Amino acid sequence: MKNPVRASLLVTCLVDLFYPEIGVAIVKLLRRLGVAVDFPPGQTCCGLPLFNSGYHEEAARVARRMIPIFSGSEHVVVPSGSCAWMIKKEYPGLVGDDPAVGSQARTMAERTHELSQFLVKVLGVTRLETDFRGRVTYHDSCHLLRGLGESQSPRTLLGGLPGVELVELPGADECCGFGGSFSVRFPEVSTSILDKKIANIEKTGAGCVVACDAGCLMQMSGGLSRKGSPVKSLHLAQILSGSDPS
Amino acid sequence: MTASPRFGERAAVALKDAFLQEALEIATTKFIGLRKDSFAGFPEGEGLRDQARAIKEATLQKLDHYLEQVADNVERLGGHVHWAATAEEARETILGLCRDRGVKMAVKSKSMATEEIELNEALERAGVTPIETDLGEYIIQLAHEKPSHIIAPAIHKTKGQVADLFSRELNERFAADPEVLTAAARKELRQKFLQADMGITGANFAVADTGTVVLVTNEGNGRMVTSLPRIHVAVMGIEKVIPSMTDLMVFLAILARSATGQKLSVYTTLVRGPRRSGEVDGPEEFHLILMDNGRSRQIAGALREALYCLRCGACLNVCPVYRQIGGHAYGETYPGPIGILLTAMLKGDRAVKDLAHASSLCGACQEVCPVGIDIPRMLIALRHRLDRERIAPLGERLMFRIFGRVLASPALFRLGAALGRLAQRPFVRDGRLRSLPLLFGRWTRSRDLPPLARRTFSERWKDLA
Amino acid sequence: MATRGEFLEKIRREVRRAPGLFAASPAARPDRPTEAAAAARRQMAERWPEALERFRQEFERVNGIFHRVAGLDEVAGVIRDIAREKGARELVAWAPGELGLDLRPSLEPQGVSIAVAPTDGRDDARRRHREAAARAPIGVTGADFALAETGTLILISGAGRPRSTSLLPETHVAVFDRERLLETLEQVGVMLEALHADAERSMSGGVISFITGPSRTADIELTLTRGVHGPKEVHAIFVGTR
Numbered sequence: 001m002k003n004p005v006r007a008s009l010l011v012t013c014l015v016d017l018f019y020p021e022i023g024v025a026i027v028k029l030l031r032r033l034g035v036a037v038d039f040p041p042g043q044t045c046c047g048l049p050l051f052n053s054g055y056h057e058e059a060a061r062v063a064r065r066m067i068p069i070f071s072g073s074e075h076v077v078v079p080s081g082s083c084a085w086m087i088k089k090e091y092p093g094l095v096g097d098d099p100a101v102g103s104q105a106r107t108m109a110e111r112t113h114e115l116s117q118f119l120v121k122v123l124g125v126t127r128l129e130t131d132f133r134g135r136v137t138y139h140d141s142c143h144l145l146r147g148l149g150e151s152q153s154p155r156t157l158l159g160g161l162p163g164v165e166l167v168e169l170p171g172a173d174e175c176c177g178f179g180g181s182f183s184v185r186f187p188e189v190s191t192s193i194l195d196k197k198i199a200n201i202e203k204t205g206a207g208c209v210v211a212c213d214a215g216c217l218m219q220m221s222g223g224l225s226r227k228g229s230p231v232k233s234l235h236l237a238q239i240l241s242g243s244d245p246s
Numbered sequence: 247m248t249a250s251p252r253f254g255e256r257a258a259v260a261l262k263d264a265f266l267q268e269a270l271e272i273a274t275t276k277f278i279g280l281r282k283d284s285f286a287g288f289p290e291g292e293g294l295r296d297q298a299r300a301i302k303e304a305t306l307q308k309l310d311h312y313l314e315q316v317a318d319n320v321e322r323l324g325g326h327v328h329w330a331a332t333a334e335e336a337r338e339t340i341l342g343l344c345r346d347r348g349v350k351m352a353v354k355s356k357s358m359a360t361e362e363i364e365l366n367e368a369l370e371r372a373g374v375t376p377i378e379t380d381l382g383e384y385i386i387q388l389a390h391e392k393p394s395h396i397i398a399p400a401i402h403k404t405k406g407q408v409a410d411l412f413s414r415e416l417n418e419r420f421a422a423d424p425e426v427l428t429a430a431a432r433k434e435l436r437q438k439f440l441q442a443d444m445g446i447t448g449a450n451f452a453v454a455d456t457g458t459v460v461l462v463t464n465e466g467n468g469r470m471v472t473s474l475p476r477i478h479v480a481v482m483g484i485e486k487v488i489p490s491m492t493d494l495m496v497f498l499a500i501l502a503r504s505a506t507g508q509k510l511s512v513y514t515t516l517v518r519g520p521r522r523s524g525e526v527d528g529p530e531e532f533h534l535i536l537m538d539n540g541r542s543r544q545i546a547g548a549l550r551e552a553l554y555c556l557r558c559g560a561c562l563n564v565c566p567v568y569r570q571i572g573g574h575a576y577g578e579t580y581p582g583p584i585g586i587l588l589t590a591m592l593k594g595d596r597a598v599k600d601l602a603h604a605s606s607l608c609g610a611c612q613e614v615c616p617v618g619i620d621i622p623r624m625l626i627a628l629r630h631r632l633d634r635e636r637i638a639p640l641g642e643r644l645m646f647r648i649f650g651r652v653l654a655s656p657a658l659f660r661l662g663a664a665l666g667r668l669a670q671r672p673f674v675r676d677g678r679l680r681s682l683p684l685l686f687g688r689w690t691r692s693r694d695l696p697p698l699a700r701r702t703f704s705e706r707w708k709d710l711a
Numbered sequence: 712m713a714t715r716g717e718f719l720e721k722i723r724r725e726v727r728r729a730p731g732l733f734a735a736s737p738a739a740r741p742d743r744p745t746e747a748a749a750a751a752r753r754q755m756a757e758r759w760p761e762a763l764e765r766f767r768q769e770f771e772r773v774n775g776i777f778h779r780v781a782g783l784d785e786v787a788g789v790i791r792d793i794a795r796e797k798g799a800r801e802l803v804a805w806a807p808g809e810l811g812l813d814l815r816p817s818l819e820p821q822g823v824s825i826a827v828a829p830t831d832g833r834d835d836a837r838r839r840h841r842e843a844a845a846r847a848p849i850g851v852t853g854a855d856f857a858l859a860e861t862g863t864l865i866l867i868s869g870a871g872r873p874r875s876t877s878l879l880p881e882t883h884v885a886v887f888d889r890e891r892l893l894e895t896l897e898q899v900g901v902m903l904e905a906l907h908a909d910a911e912r913s914m915s916g917g918v919i920s921f922i923t924g925p926s927r928t929a930d931i932e933l934t935l936t937r938g939v940h941g942p943k944e945v946h947a948i949f950v951g952t953r
Binding site: 011013015016017018019020021023024027039041042043044045047049050051052053054055056057058059061062065142143145146147173174175177178179180181182183184185186187188189190191192193194218219221222223225226 | 253254257258261566567569570571602603604605606607608609610612613626627628629630631632633638646647649650651652653654655656659663666678680685686688689691692693694695696697698699701702703704705706707710711
Binding site: 273297300301303304305308310313330331379381382385400401403425427428429432439440455456458464465467469470473484488489490492493494495498499509513514516517520521523524526528536542543545550 | 713714715719723725726731735738739740741769773828829830831837841860862870873874897899900904907914916917918919920921922925926927931933936939941942
């Protein structure tokens with residue numbers, strides 16, 4: 001038997017604190033696919049919220065802590081397009097000149113994969129089994145779509161599930177209005193953008209909207225539940241791994 | 247003018263304007279579709295956008311050279327060149343020309359550069375009547391408002407409002423029919439074109455190699471203004487210069503497609519100085535005002551790429567924030583995501599204290615930009631400067647410093663989570679947080695929040711390992 | 712006011728200070744524009760039928776009205792029909808030498824008066840012609856280039872070829888033949904490079920106008936409306952060889 005693929009989970013702060021069940025789903029899913037998953041201790045956050053608000057020294061400090069944690073990882077799997085983008089696209093520029101972690105940052109950038117990309121592009125998975133049933137629609141997270149140029153992998157995975165009907169979301173590529181601190185700096189504008197997203201989700205008749213970013217999920221589920229909508233919002237990993245693993 | 251601190255309030259007003267909401271949705275959706283269709287049938291578009299970006303960058307690398315060249319060539323063709331370091335100097339140049347040449351009325355074709363220097367107000371104060379001749383701008387001028395979109399200045403007005411406005415201002419009752427209203431404007435403005443002493447335009451491009459100033463319009467007012475009055479003055483930001491006619495063709499191929507989905511705008515006018523001998527029409531005098539007004543500071547600055555901007559408006563149409571609030575809420579000459587950068591460029595960082603954050607950084611703007619300006623990256627850079635220059639509020643800077651400490655320490659991170667779990671207890675209802683105090687209330691005002699999980703993933707990992 | 716020297720010095724300082732964002736160069740220009748233009752013309756001598764068809768399609772797409780006649784002697788007939796349809800008794804036209812034909816002998820006997828553009832630029836003649844152009848419902852011009860890719864007519868102004876002829880009247884009629892056809896914007900670039908490389912021609916004509924269909928606006932509720940300032944109707948008459 002060939003050596004199993006080894007992957008470290010970078011769980012992200014939002015999943016760690018608010019959505020641990022997403023992390024559990026990923027671990028179960030990856031193990032089912034024969035991946036040896038580890039979870040390096042000492043993780044906090046990738047620093048994106050600091051970076052995007054302009055607090056670059058603070059973000060760099062966080063990055064300098066995170067990078068060594070994953071220095072021994074063959075692959076780093078991240079269940080978030082925005083965090084993966086931060087690590088892949090911004091870490092090298094942020095701490096690249098730092099003699100202690102500069103080269104590690106570049107290595108980490110290369111080895112880091114957003115979950116759907118890891119499944120499709122690294123593991124070569126396109127068809128999975130799940131006991132999840134029903135009609136779902138997919139929302140493109142901005143950083144995954146435009147930051148990492150990925151629109152196909154999540155759709156391939158969802159489309160390949162027996163028992164799951166994937167319907168295209170009108171305006172799937174439009175922002176949900178989250179934008180990190182934007183959502184609390186300008187809550188009215190943020191919610192107004194969200195209302196449009198929710199109207200589009202409801203148009204599809206799907207029972208569930210799927211995304212690959214906990215930020216978008218927090219925003220969309222926040223709006224859906226406030227409106228009393230029966231539509232659920234789930235992370236891709238939760239659909240792929242099937243029955244509620246919590 | 248420091249309009250920006252009240253961005254949030256202006257945005258809230260815009261969100262309550264039901265007509266504006268509908269108009270924005272229809273207009274931006276239409277422009278997005280037109281642009282998309284136009285590039286879909288144009289496989290060479292991607293390559294041309296890369297090339298256009300490279301031309302802009304190459305021009306900036308030798309901007310001094312190209313400015314000298316364009317000036318020399320304009321003068322060779324019999325035109326006059328003026329160098330305006332500031333908005334003030336640009337205005338004074340035009341006012342001086344008006345005084346010396348007895349100009350009483352000036353017709354203008356749509357120009358963001360003259361909006362930027364608030365020329366109309368200055369002309370009026372000096373006793374010169376400025377007439378905006380782009381239909382949208384004409385409507386705005388009659389209504390004493392400001393444009394709300396770079397290429398569709400009056401998208402916030404209904405045809406009923408325009409009919410009332412025209413009926414009042416032109417002393418004749420007009421039906422709320424775009425055809426009728428357009429005909430009324432044609433008749434009224436035709437007289438102005440023929441009477442005016444001066445035509446004032448901006449410039450979409452200036453070709454250094456030939457001294458040609460290029461105007462792109464759909465209505466033909468750009469041609470009128472450069473053909474009929476005896477003096478033509480073009481006001482141009484220094485970043486609009488491009489090296490050659492060959493370069494111009496690259497830009498023409500993508501500009502209208504990005505703005506309105508047209509292959510070319512109806513009129514592209516290449517102005518080569520004043521009327522030549524034997525010509526029936528065209529101005530006796532041609533003046534080109536090359537304006538800096540804060541631009542040169544960014545050649546080596548963080549906003550360099552914003553100097554590539556063609557003012558096509560594509561980034562406005564796709565911006566989720568612009569689409570919700572429209573142009574006026576930004577409170578500045580240039581709205582939308584690119585407008586935030588241009589405002590910072592022209593007025594300094596303090597002017598965008600709030601505006602710099604008026605973006606979810608979704609990246610849709612960069613994706614459609616014909617010259618690939620990385621707007622999100624520059625917004626982040628601006629935010630960084632707001633912190634460094636201590637323009638951001640002290641409370642915010644402190645909060646992010648503390649936040650930074652917490653995220654950099656697993657122990658503090660765990661402690662924070664534990665405290666949060668305790669603090670949220672009284673607020674959890676049916677597994678949701680529906681109303682929270684303080685900053686968190688800004689979220690829960692309109693959305694639910696999931697509570698912090700009873701056990702974090704880090705704690706649950708032990709069970710999985 | 713800033714002087715040229717101070718102004719440019721400031722720019723120069725900033726340019727020197729700035730590391731470029733990436734290695735970049737302007738578009739590659741033809742080394743010998745005149746020869747490149749001749750080559751493009753040779754190419755078009757072969758390809759003009761395809762270019763004409765593309766021009767017709769694109770021109771009609773932007774609401775232009777296309778006509779084709781077999782010879783110059785048939786042009787007046789088309790213009791007479793347009794004038795009849797509009798009830799027009801007055802026309803302005805480019806000088807016969809610039810247009811390639813004199814419409815007066817065939818149209819004036821039919822009751823259509825024609826103000827032909829003066830070529831000497833004398834003030835009284837200029838004023839008179841300007842007034843005629845402001846009054847006339849139809850203006851007749853030639854075209855220096857007809858660009859197939861976009862359905863665009865390209866007109867270079869000059870003595871006997873006023874810009875107002877294609878601008879002030881409600882209907883603009885442009886007459887051209889196969890020599891004028893180009894396929895791509897890139898070729899237009901080559902032609903303009905060649906024009907400017909020619910010291911004498913580069914000084915002729917204050918304006919080059921690209922015209923792509925009738926004047927239009929969508930400024931009121933995005934409703935497309937034609938003829939806001941320029942012509943409401945644009946006709947292209949292609950003169951083919953017999």
